[in-house]
Amino acid sequence: xxxxxxxxxxxxxxxxxxxxxxTLPKRLRQCADFVAHNTDRIALSxxxxxxxxxxxxxxxxxxxxxxxxxxxxxxxxxxFRDSYGQRWPDYATRLDNLRAEGGQSPSAxxxxxxxxxxxxxxxxxxxxxxxALDAAVAALAAAPTIHVMGMRRAxxxxxxxxxxxxxxxxxxxxHDGVGKLGRRHAIRPGxxxxxxxxxxxxxxxxxxxAYARExxxxxxxxxxxxxxxxxxxxxxxxxxxxxxVGSFRALSATLSLAIALAVAVGAVRQSR
Numbered sequence: 001x002x003x004x005x006x007x008x009x010x011x012x013x014x015x016x017x018x019x020x021x022x023t024l025p026k027r028l029r030q031c032a033d034f035v036a037h038n039t040d041r042i043a044l045s046x047x048x049x050x051x052x053x054x055x056x057x058x059x060x061x062x063x064x065x066x067x068x069x070x071x072x073x074x075x076x077x078x079x080f081r082d083s084y085g086q087r088w089p090d091y092a093t094r095l096d097n098l099r100a101e102g103g104q105s106p107s108a109x110x111x112x113x114x115x116x117x118x119x120x121x122x123x124x125x126x127x128x129x130x131x132a133l134d135a136a137v138a139a140l141a142a143a144p145t146i147h148v149m150g151m152r153r154a155x156x157x158x159x160x161x162x163x164x165x166x167x168x169x170x171x172x173x174x175h176d177g178v179g180k181l182g183r184r185h186a187i188r189p190g191x192x193x194x195x196x197x198x199x200x201x202x203x204x205x206x207x208x209x210a211y212a213r214e215x216x217x218x219x220x221x222x223x224x225x226x227x228x229x230x231x232x233x234x235x236x237x238x239x240x241x242x243x244x245v246g247s248f249r250a251l252s253a254t255l256s257l258a259i260a261l262a263v264a265v266g267a268v269r270q271s272r
Contacts, residue, residue, distance in 0.1 A: 150196030
């Protein structure tokens with residue numbers, strides 16, 4: 001089998017990742033999932049560090065690089081160094097410095113979250129897909145009713161969107177799963193679903209999005225990576241990735257995206 005040409009850009013890399021992700025065996029799929037969630041680390045990490053993060057041997061990670069079309073890890077890393085070297089800051093180093101200088105005092109912890117939020121917003125500004133955002137706004141503005149669902153970490157985003165729509169007199173339903181009661185049968189022809197989920201993805205949110213797509217309804221997905229299961233449903237995908245502090249992730253960039261989405265939808269509906 002002829003080896004594919006190596007991706008020439010990060011966008012091509014992400015497209016290739018989506019194409020092969022579902023066909024990979026378990027260990028290589030672990031590599032794909034880890035890379036999709038941590039593309040910013042490729043330029044600065046060793047193959048051993050990335051393999052450890054993915055939970056595989058370095059040899060498996062090297063095989064993953066070759067399946068993408070690269071001669072080896074160095075070639076893949078060079079692509080990301082060239083693309084992100086001047087655009088994305090080394091946030092891991094900055095956060096490590098904050099910890100070293102301030103320890104774990106409340107003020108130092110606040111500084112870490114502020115820095116993580118700033119970097120998340122910068123990343124969103126440089127990676128947002130304007131065409132996908134325009135398409136999402138157009139679909140939502142035309143919907144008789146907007147259905148919103150986001151569980152666990154995504155729940156604050158879902159509740160904010162529902163609040164914003166209510167204040168703008170836009171018909172919407174928050175699917176919160178309280179009491180294990182589902183409202184999927186409230187989705188009518190022409191309605192649009194906003195599905196919000198980040199790794200580890202919430203099955204209830206994915207199921208609602210899949211149900212809506214099966215019925216022919218459009219879905220706007222706010223998610224984190226090109227390998228998100230929501231993207232496979234044929235949705236309007238809005239990707240947002242948050243920088244974490246330890247194992248905790250704030251929602252600075254996600255809420256900013258949600259606010260912009262709600263206000264844009266309100267403005268279009270009012271103009272009509």
